[in-house]
Amino acid sequence: MCNVCGCGLGEGGSVPASGEPGHVHHHHHDHAHHHEAGAIDYGAGPARAHAPGLSQGRMVQIEQDILAKNDALAAANRRRFAEQAVFALNLVSSPGSGKTTLLVRTVEALKNELPVAVIEGDQQTATDADRIRATGVPAIQVNTGKGCHLDAQMVGHAADHLKLSVGTLLFVENVGNLVCPAGFDLGEAHKVVILSVTEGEDKPLKYPDMFAAADLMLLAKTDLLPHLDFDVDRSVGYARRINPEIEVLQLSAKSGEGFDAWLAWLRAGREAARSGPGQRVADDDQISL
Amino acid sequence: MHEMALSESMILIIEQEAVRQRFDRVKTVCLEIGVLSHAEPEAMGFCFEAVSRGTVAEGARLEIQRPPGEAWCMDCAGTIEIARRFDPCPRCGGHQLQVTGGEELRVKELEVV
Structure with a gap:
């Protein structure tokens, strides 16, 4: 069918x-x-070939990117984040990769050291934002309804509602979906794709758009590796076939292994955001973005 | 299916142009969907038909061009054609490729009445 x-x-x-x-x-x-x-x-071959020589009506030139509106809103988000030295990350993965568990452990590790906030995207329920708020960190839930991804407007709106301090580390947990969020820029500094080792090691090949769009791949649930046939080197090799530049970190939110490197990556990115050109860094300012 | 959101964006673009360039009905929408873009032409056709109902583009036909995937091979220092993101360079077999074309998602032109 x-x-x-x-x-x-x-x-x-x-x-x-x-x-x-x-x-x-x-x-x-x-x-x-x-x-x-x-x-x-x-995906193979032209679906409907372009037929030249259209007749009757007049032709109107458009030449507009379909994503132009989202991209403009994302650029506005990015400008606002840069002005307030907010380091924003867009976390993407399949459902069940352990994004929220990883996020909870990350937030726990950093919340006494620097301002952290979270935007949670799901089709329904506020359970993920509740889990984040239980750590004491501000979180806002965006329910996309029938939508399969967050877009730049949703993130801008959510950021309006979060009182973000200057220098905040902002996590945007996208809807669990390795397809649709790939094309939608939210204004983040980086997309971070999470691949858990209980998934197939060939996921980068099956969902290439997402791995092409991401700057960092987190190989998660590594505490389970002894029980699985997952070949780490092969998986990283597949990811780098799609995206030769992609960085890779391995970690487990359960055992905590690999977390030092992940937290160091986050601190370095946040510091770079704070020392970016034209930064006005005043840690105590509460600024509503 | 994000093609629904993309189709809604297309309708937005078309309706803005309908006001600006004064037309009442669209017969044909010429689109570019690059081979390496994240949209499926089949799904776009289906979603566009659903989303365009009650708009100036209701019943419009989609003419879809598919610009080929292009990449710069860092090893060969040349532009090559690829059909999929994980394809190797056809010359050297390497994967040190930077995509330079085929990601288009554009409304090119409309045939209007």
Whole structure:
């Protein structure tokens, strides 16, 4: 069946993805599904070739990036973060990689040393923000509803609500999803992709856009390595095929191994944000971004 | 499916242009979706159809161009073509590649009436 609309061959009576009663099925099967050794690849080949010589109506030039609006809002966020020396990180991973547990341990380790705040993104529930707030650090939950990713507007709005001190280390925990958040700039300094060793070591190849967009890969849950067949070198090799520049740190939020290097990375990034050009650093200022 | 959000952004762009360039209906939307971009043309078509209902672009056809993936190979010091992000350089087999093209996600032009 076609996984775009759910219509389909050999799956009679399947409900279209729109789920609307009385849905009129406009989705014509004029596209080719590329079959290669048992795989259906929607990424291969042009879906519909461009046909020159369009007739009748007039042509209007647009030349606009579809993400232009998000990118402009992200640039505004980035400017505001730079002005207030906020070091913002966009944490991305699959669901269940242990992002929130890792974040809780990180926050616990740093909260008495420097200002930390968290923006939590999930489709539903405020449980993650509750877990962060239990550490005593300010956190705000953004529920995306049907949305599969945070966008720059949501993060700007959430930042409005957090009273961020100058020099804050701001974590944005994106919706657990290795696909959709890749293309949406939030104004962060870096995307940090978390891959837990209970997932496949070939995830960088399966979800290349995210590993291409990230500057740092955290290989998490390393305390479990003795029980698994996960090949660390192979996984790092795959990530560097996609992104030769990607930094890699290994750590476990359970045992704490590898945390010193991670905390050092965070401190160094925050210091760089604080000493950036034109910084006005006054630690006690409470500034609402 | 982030193609829904991308389609909504497209509608926003089109409706702004409808006011600015004075047109009432869009027949065709010409898009560039690079081979290495993070959007799927099939999903874009489906989402756009859903999102465009009740707008000036309702019923519009998508004409999708797919600029090829291009990268700079640091080992060969040259531009090469790749179909996927993890493809090696076709000349030297290396992976020291920096993507330079094929990430486009653009509304190029509209056929309007």
